[in-house]
Structure formats: C-alpha cells, structure tokens
Amino acid sequence: MEIELEINGVEQTVEASKSDSLLDVLRRNGYTGAKRGCDTGACGFCTVHVDGEPVKSCVEPVTKVRDASVETIEGLGEQDDLHPVQQAFVDNTALQCGFCIPGMIMRATALLETNPDPTEQEVREALSDNLCRCTGYKKIVEAVLDAAERMDGGTVAADGGKAFEGNERVANSTECAVNDCDCMEGGQ
Amino acid sequence: MGPRAEPSRPAAVEVSAMSDDDETAKADGGTASQSETVEDERYEEHPLEWDEPDNNDKAPDERDSVSHRTEKYDDRKLVTGQAKYTADYEARYPDLAYAAVVRSEIPHGRVTDIDTSAAEAMDGVDAVLTPESDAVPDTKYTSAGQSYPEPSPWDMRVLNEHVRYIGDPIAAVAAEDRSTATAAVEAIEVSYEEDDYVTDPEDAFDEDAPQLFEDGEVENEIVGHDYDRNRMAHIGGELGDVDAALDGDTHVHETEWETIRQSHANVEKHTSLAYTDEDDRHVLITSTQVPNHTRRQLAHLFDIPIRDIRVTKPRVGGGFGGKQAMVVEPIPLALSLATDRPVLYEASREEEFYAMRSRHPMKVRARTAVTDDGDIEAIDLYALSNTGAYGSHGMTVAGNVGSKPMPLYSKVPNARFEADIVHTNTPQTGAMRGYGAPQGTLALEGHLDEVARDLDLDPIEFRRRHHMEVGDLDEIAGMMGGEGANRRIRSCGLDECIERGKDAIGYDDLEQPDDDHLHRGVGMALSAQGTGVAGDELGAAQIMMNEDGSFHLQVGGVDIGTGADTAFLQIAAEVLGCDEDDIIVKSSDTDVTPFDYGAYASSTTYISGMAVKKAAEDAKERILDWGSKLLDEPVEALETGGGTVYSETSGDSVTLEEIGYEAAYGDEEREHILGKGTHCTEESPPPFAAQFADVTVDETTGEFEVHKLVVAVDCGVAINPGMAEGQIEGANHMSYEMAVSEGITLDDEGRAEVADFDEYGLPSATETPPIESILVETHEPTGPFGAKSVAEVPTNTVPPALSNAIRDAVGVRIREMPITAEKIEAKLDEREARLGDL
Numbered sequence A: 001m002e003i004e005l006e007i008n009g010v011e012q013t014v015e016a017s018k019s020d021s022l023l024d025v026l027r028r029n030g031y032t033g034a035k036r037g038c039d040t041g042a043c044g045f046c047t048v049h050v051d052g053e054p055v056k057s058c059v060e061p062v063t064k065v066r067d068a069s070v071e072t073i074e075g076l077g078e079q080d081d082l083h084p085v086q087q088a089f090v091d092n093t094a095l096q097c098g099f100c101i102p103g104m105i106m107r108a109t110a111l112l113e114t115n116p117d118p119t120e121q122e123v124r125e126a127l128s129d130n131l132c133r134c135t136g137y138k139k140i141v142e143a144v145l146d147a148a149e150r151m152d153g154g155t156v157a158a159d160g161g162k163a164f165e166g167n168e169r170v171a172n173s174t175e176c177a178v179n180d181c182d183c184m185e186g187g188q
Numbered sequence B: 001m002g003p004r005a006e007p008s009r010p011a012a013v014e015v016s017a018m019s020d021d022d023e024t025a026k027a028d029g030g031t032a033s034q035s036e037t038v039e040d041e042r043y044e045e046h047p048l049e050w051d052e053p054d055n056n057d058k059a060p061d062e063r064d065s066v067s068h069r070t071e072k073y074d075d076r077k078l079v080t081g082q083a084k085y086t087a088d089y090e091a092r093y094p095d096l097a098y099a100a101v102v103r104s105e106i107p108h109g110r111v112t113d114i115d116t117s118a119a120e121a122m123d124g125v126d127a128v129l130t131p132e133s134d135a136v137p138d139t140k141y142t143s144a145g146q147s148y149p150e151p152s153p154w155d156m157r158v159l160n161e162h163v164r165y166i167g168d169p170i171a172a173v174a175a176e177d178r179s180t181a182t183a184a185v186e187a188i189e190v191s192y193e194e195d196d197y198v199t200d201p202e203d204a205f206d207e208d209a210p211q212l213f214e215d216g217e218v219e220n221e222i223v224g225h226d227y228d229r230n231r232m233a234h235i236g237g238e239l240g241d242v243d244a245a246l247d248g249d250t251h252v253h254e255t256e257w258e259t260i261r262q263s264h265a266n267v268e269k270h271t272s273l274a275y276t277d278e279d280d281r282h283v284l285i286t287s288t289q290v291p292n293h294t295r296r297q298l299a300h301l302f303d304i305p306i307r308d309i310r311v312t313k314p315r316v317g318g319g320f321g322g323k324q325a326m327v328v329e330p331i332p333l334a335l336s337l338a339t340d341r342p343v344l345y346e347a348s349r350e351e352e353f354y355a356m357r358s359r360h361p362m363k364v365r366a367r368t369a370v371t372d373d374g375d376i377e378a379i380d381l382y383a384l385s386n387t388g389a390y391g392s393h394g395m396t397v398a399g400n401v402g403s404k405p406m407p408l409y410s411k412v413p414n415a416r417f418e419a420d421i422v423h424t425n426t427p428q429t430g431a432m433r434g435y436g437a438p439q440g441t442l443a444l445e446g447h448l449d450e451v452a453r454d455l456d457l458d459p460i461e462f463r464r465r466h467h468m469e470v471g472d473l474d475e476i477a478g479m480m481g482g483e484g485a486n487r488r489i490r491s492c493g494l495d496e497c498i499e500r501g502k503d504a505i506g507y508d509d510l511e512q513p514d515d516d517h518l519h520r521g522v523g524m525a526l527s528a529q530g531t532g533v534a535g536d537e538l539g540a541a542q543i544m545m546n547e548d549g550s551f552h553l554q555v556g557g558v559d560i561g562t563g564a565d566t567a568f569l570q571i572a573a574e575v576l577g578c579d580e581d582d583i584i585v586k587s588s589d590t591d592v593t594p595f596d597y598g599a600y601a602s603s604t605t606y607i608s609g610m611a612v613k614k615a616a617e618d619a620k621e622r623i624l625d626w627g628s629k630l631l632d633e634p635v636e637a638l639e640t641g642g643g644t645v646y647s648e649t650s651g652d653s654v655t656l657e658e659i660g661y662e663a664a665y666g667d668e669e670r671e672h673i674l675g676k677g678t679h680c681t682e683e684s685p686p687p688f689a690a691q692f693a694d695v696t697v698d699e700t701t702g703e704f705e706v707h708k709l710v711v712a713v714d715c716g717v718a719i720n721p722g723m724a725e726g727q728i729e730g731a732n733h734m735s736y737e738m739a740v741s742e743g744i745t746l747d748d749e750g751r752a753e754v755a756d757f758d759e760y761g762l763p764s765a766t767e768t769p770p771i772e773s774i775l776v777e778t779h780e781p782t783g784p785f786g787a788k789s790v791a792e793v794p795t796n797t798v799p800p801a802l803s804n805a806i807r808d809a810v811g812v813r814i815r816e817m818p819i820t821a822e823k824i825e826a827k828l829d830e831r832e833a834r835l836g837d838l
C-alpha cells in the first residue's frame, strides 16, 4: 500500500506493508539515523517526532502516521551547521559510540520545545526512556542543560551561573586541561 | 601450580617510603606515591628509568593537541544521523538477503533430525543451511578474538549437532526479507535426543555430573583441563609461602563473594554483512573489535587464504568485549557462499541476551593473614568461574581475577591465586570490560574492608600501608605466566586518587540524616588494571602526506565508539605540528590499514597510539628534511608547529603545504612523504582508580539510596580529557549495574529469563546516581605522551565500594551481587535475632 506523509518538511508517498512500523519505512527510505535497538519500544534509539511529539518509531504502525508530519534527526542540522542541541552534544563530549544519540537528541529537542528551561531532574526524567550504554548519562544531561542555555531558554541564577544541583563541575568540565587554552571556545 | 610459578620470592627489595607528600617521585611529574628501590639483579631486567624520547614528556603548556578537549572526530556525523553502522549499509546492496538462525531449545543433547522441507518450500527463502551443508565448515574453532594461537580451546562449530545450551546454533536461513527469514526459522523442525544437563558450576565440577565435552571433542586444549569434571582449565601461581603465613601467628580472615552474569547489552546488536566482490574476494562489513583476528579466524574456518578475506569495520555501537569475538560472522559468510548473494545477519535483541556472550559469573574466595600490627602477610584468592557452554576467554578472564587486582598490594610478601574454570549448560560467556578484574576486585576490596573493620583499622589507611607505588617491582601480575608479566611501576597516582576522591565525596564530614532509622555511610575501593596484554600486542600505522600539506592516517586500531580515532589524530597532530583538521583518519579495514590486534585489554591508545606516534615521527623526519632543503638550514635547527616547519635559530619558516607541493612536484627531486610505525612492547603499566560511594540505608526496610559515586583515575596523561572522563563515567555506570542489577538470570534449564531491555537492569538516566570522575595526571614514560589506559579500571570498583558503604552505614555485609534491599533487610533481621539471643 501507499502511505502519504511529510518527512522533514517534504511531502512523500512511500510504499509500505500493513505490518510495517514507522521505523521500517523510515530506514527503508534512507532515514537510517533512527536506530533499531529492540523493536519493542524498550530502548528509545528509534525516537523521532510525529506531529511534534517524541515517538518510538519501532512500535508506531506506519498506518497510524498517514498524513502526519514526521521529523527525524536528518531534518535537524547539517554537519557544518548543527542544531544547538547537536552542537551542545559535540561540545560536551556527550557521546561515545553514538548509537543512542539520534534518539536521545530527538527526545531532548522535544523536551526543550515544551520546557525550555528544565532542571537537571527534569532532563533526567525526560531521557529516562532512552538508554545509553556508553556514557553513564552525565555528559548527555550536561549537554541538554547547556543546549537549553544556548537556545536562550535558561534563566541565569543570582550568582550569574546556571543553577542546577549536584553538578558543580559542569563549568570546569568544558575547560581544557592546558592552562589558558581556548580550545573549547567558539565550538570548534 | 601454574606453568611459571616462582618457587619463592627473594627477600624484600623495596624499602617503603610511606610517601609523605614531599617525598614524591620525579619519575612521573611529582604526583606519585613512590618506593625507594634497592638495586639488585632484577633491576637490570626491569629498570625504573625508561629510555624515553625527549618529545614524549611535554609539560602541559607545551602540548598543542594532546590534553585538549578536541572535538571527537566522528561526532558531527553521529549527531546528524549520517554515520553508518553495519545495518545502515543495507541500502547499498539491492540484492541483499537476510539471515536468521535456528537455535537449540534444549540445554544438552544431540540433534537427530532437522526437517527443513517446509522452510525450503517457502517463497523468498534462498538457502537453508544445517551442519551437513557444504557451505558450512565443520572445523573446530573458538569465537574468542585473541591473538594466534588463541589461549582458548577450539570447542565450537558454526552449526552444531551436539548442542550444549539453549541458544546453540543449529541451522541458518537466508531469505528475501527479515520476516521471511524469521518465518522460515520457525518452520524448521528439529528433533533431539536429550542428554542430562547441569547448570550450577559447583554441581558441574563433580565427576558424576553430566559431561559437556567427550574425548576428542576439543582441540587446542588449555592448561589444567579435565573434561571428566567439566573443567576447561585450571590455573594458579604463588609467590612466597602462603600456607606458612596462614598457619603463622596472624589473623586469618576468609570471605566469599559472588558476581552476576552481566550482559554487554550493546546498543548495536551483533551485525555482520558478507558478500563476494568482483575480484572473487570475501568481504565482511561487521561490528567487531577485532578485524584482523576475525580475518584470520575466518580463513582458518573456511580454508580461504587470509589475503582473500577483507574485514572492514564501520561505526560500531559499543563493544565492551562482546565483540572481541567472532560471534556471528561465519553465518552470513556461509550463507553468502551458499546463495551467491550479499547476506546481512543482525541478531535479535532476544538473541543478544541468550545466544551472544556475557560476563563470567564467579564465586571468589579471599583469604588473608594479617599481623597484630596490621601488616598483610599473605593474600590468597581462589575463583570458581562459570564459563557456560564453551570456553572462549575462560582461562584468560579467570587469570585476570588475580593478576589485575592483586598487584595493587605488591608489597605483600606472600600471594597466591588459583582458579577452576568449569562448563555448565548455560549461555556462552566471553570477554567483558574489566575482564575478570571486577570479580577479583569485589572479593579483594570487600575482603580488605572487612579485615580492616574487624581489626579496628581505618580501611583507607590500611590500604595505604600496602598499596603499590612507583619503583615497585610487581611480580604478582606475572606469577601465573601467560597474560601479565613482571613489571616495574613507573607511574602511580594512587595517593592523589585517594585524597581527591575523599575530598569530593566529603569523607571527613559526612552528615547523618535526622531520622533515626536512616544511616549514611561511605565505602571505598581501589583498583588497578593493565594497559594492553603484556608482551602480546601489536599495532601499526602509516601516514601519507598530500601536496597541500594535509595527511592521511591509516591505522589498524579499532574505534568502537571510544574515540580512539580522535586520540590517534591528536597524537599525530602533536608530532606533525599541524591542525587536527588537516588529518583524515582511516582505521580498521584489513585491506587498507596496517595490522592491529584490535580493541581490547585497554590497549588501543597505548599500543596503536604509539604506532601512530612512530609513524608521525617517521613522516616528520622526511618533512624536516624537505624543510631543510627549502630553508637552506640544517635539520637540527628545525621543528614543526602551526602547520609549518620553522627554524629555531633564524625564525624563518615554510608551510607544510609548500613542502607538500615541493616534494610532489619539485624540479630535481621528488618524494611521496610517507611515515610508518609499528609498536609492540613487554610493558603493561597499570592505571589506577580510587572509588567512593555515598549511601543512605533505611534500617527498617533495607532500602538504600546512592547519593553519589566518585571515582578518581590515574590514566597517565589523558590524551583527550573529555573523552577520558566519558570513559570513566560510562565504566562506573556499568560497574554500578554490576552492584545493583540481577544481570541475565536463568531458569532451571539454563534458559535466559531476560529477552529485552525492559527485563534487563540497565540503569536509566533517573536510576543512575550522580557520577563524578576525577582525572589524576601522572606521566607514564612507556606510553604515547605519557598515556596509559583508562576505560576498564573504573568498571571494577562500584560493587566493593557499595558493599563497603552499606557495611559502613548499617554494619551488615552483602557479598553476593546484586546488592538489594531484601538482602540488606535479611541481614539486619539476622543480626537482630542474634542480638536477641544473647
């Protein structure tokens, strides 16, 4: 059967079978940024946006997204023009193998849409359906908080620094080990 | 005992200089704990001084590329979803067939019949392979991706008639699409003759137990094997006389510890794509940590010359040891040979938990003899390791239970380690981050904490009196022969790790909660690992210069998501004096990149990174030579930096681009500037960690909350501090899982009870306590720019630190992982009952 939907702002007609998930259809059509980790909704690696909402595409029947607007990681930023969330992940060394990251970033952008100034706990809760095996989540959480600030949603605490608990090293952690080095400035 | 056990240890040669802070070592930048070393005949073989090239030891402000938080090389393609993992190559092969595997449904027995007729009759099914099929090799092998000859028994076949666990592969299918492949697998009927089975390692280690391997079923047998008792190996080693110390006038403590069957839970499943190219060569695009070993093992299995196999590694979604093995590659290759089509095999998530690999569950017994003065006279560890149905990595992982943690206490005069590694009809085990060290560290660090508390000694001071220091000659790592070797310790930041860890956790000013039933405690544990397998590593790299002054770096080292490519780039840029952006890295393609043992044993930065450094130096020599011609100055006056060759005397300079063009298109002479480097070493310097855990326990329910984990790590010079912290945090998360999660639990028949992520206890973002990583810089003279390993050592420490913290908080001890509220409550109740009886 044919399904009409919008992917990253482009109207498309895709070939699909009734049992296909949205993930099947996306990957078959070249949107391989969404990853297949479990096929049961248990890992979050396949997270995309459907009409602005984060959705695990592996358990979303393609028949349900007829005429919907789907946004995938490929629609966010380009390698030489990253979206602020993507840029924050890169600048905070927030990723290792990267397999969980497209889903993680889609989840994070959905959070920041609705809550532009989240607390650390809110970030952790929003990401709790998206597993990561590599990082222990610390730098990922820091990246999302950093992105909030970059996107200008962040409120500035009374002492001038961004306020969140248990992370007093955040400011340090993006400094270079070499004295007076500006290698982390300017998002290189 | 072991093959190379030393009969006795020479009298102590190190005079401990219980390091006052002002008495620290020069050898590693002044941050280390250090012993004064008395020279003797062994000094020559393992001298403290290391003939280190000048350029290897740079002060922080002299480092242009290393020690900077350089952007990870592959990050931009990863965050935009452009990076390709194996399954993402699907679209490039329109003729692709999909594989699926029929696996044993019984724990032990013989396959008597495989009815493939219904599957073969299905539309879209291309091939059905059974053990009888021509395309399926019947050669014995091990899946362990180790160097040749593998220190693992050849006890497996690609497809099996004698099945030994629920999950053993029996038949394989290739079909037009995934769902047809799965349907075909379901349509295959297997008949069995069932044998008795055994799932408990203690029961298996008995002469009357059902036997997994009969005479003649194993090739390349390992030391100490006794298949009548299901033992695949027995190893051991001793220094001094442990029994004499235990029988002497000392306090003898004995404790026993148990660890979980942890899953790698790799986010990218084992995935492999095989095809034959137009030159009739066999290509595998595969998610592996060991491309060169896989190539060799496939050549062995399929009787194809090594040169006709190409193994190439795209981006990999995590390895952690689970891909230091040729777990799936033979299946798509056999199917592709049978169908003449490219074949993709992507394991299912369920298969990941029951049919791939896991961490060896172990019971470890610790014994010590300690004097009234609190001197440890002897340490004795014994491990019973459950290797599951097959023996891959069985002996070597068990060896590391002793050889990794015990050297922490290299000053202890008598040390012994022994292990029995036994088969059960349970899923296969294999290499996993830490590689035996987590099991040994739990036992040793939990035990020493218990001893200290029992003898009324401060657990930290007790360790401080005995832990390793610069100048020590470690003979424990080498006492069993094989992996590990005697080594001189040239960098050790343990004292600083302990100090900074204590500070960060607030060790000295812990506040107790107001509620009477809540108790807060802190536990700590130390750990040491290695950096590569001593004397059994090889890495190589080459660098080509383009005419515009940019470079191609080709390196065999394997980036499985760790950032290794970036570390290579930083090392090369540091030597060449160019911008990191001017180097293109190509790694892990056996047709193109130089040889490498692969990503395991914490070796990549140290071994492959040193090969990169040597290749860059080789190229730099040619660059300076051309610079000398162009600047008309002697080479000795020249240096590279800022993308130029400049003269330290005249200040004149020429850009690398000018040199590149001149070398390629010069009038009189021309040269392609190439550098090559290859590196192997006998050294394996230990990185160190001090772990702290802060916990509050509710004494009425046993429930506990971990407020914070702090881990301070001495990894030498961190080539990229951001990536190093990431490794530490991720390792600590994995270690935390080992402390609080059930792992893969099995039913009575050895069937995995975990089939998906939601049944497996991988802590989520909300379930993970805050983790603080601290980098303690030392300088390891044998490593590239002072680096040693980082990624394994913080995997070892949370189980003992958390067990110790709970002991500190409420006085009860949990020795069987995972630590749960139920277990704590049961212990508290037990204690209450005991007190009530008095």
Ligand code: FES
Residues within 6 Å of the ligand: A035, A036, A037, A038, A039, A040, A041, A042, A043, A044, A045, A046, A047, A056, A057, A058, A059
């Ligand atoms: S693949 Fe969709 S949640 Fe795991």
Ligand code: FES
Residues within 6 Å of the ligand: A095, A096, A097, A098, A099, A100, A101, A131, A132, A133, A134, A135, B267, B317, B318, B561
């Ligand atoms: S970065 Fe590897 S799983 Fe998250």
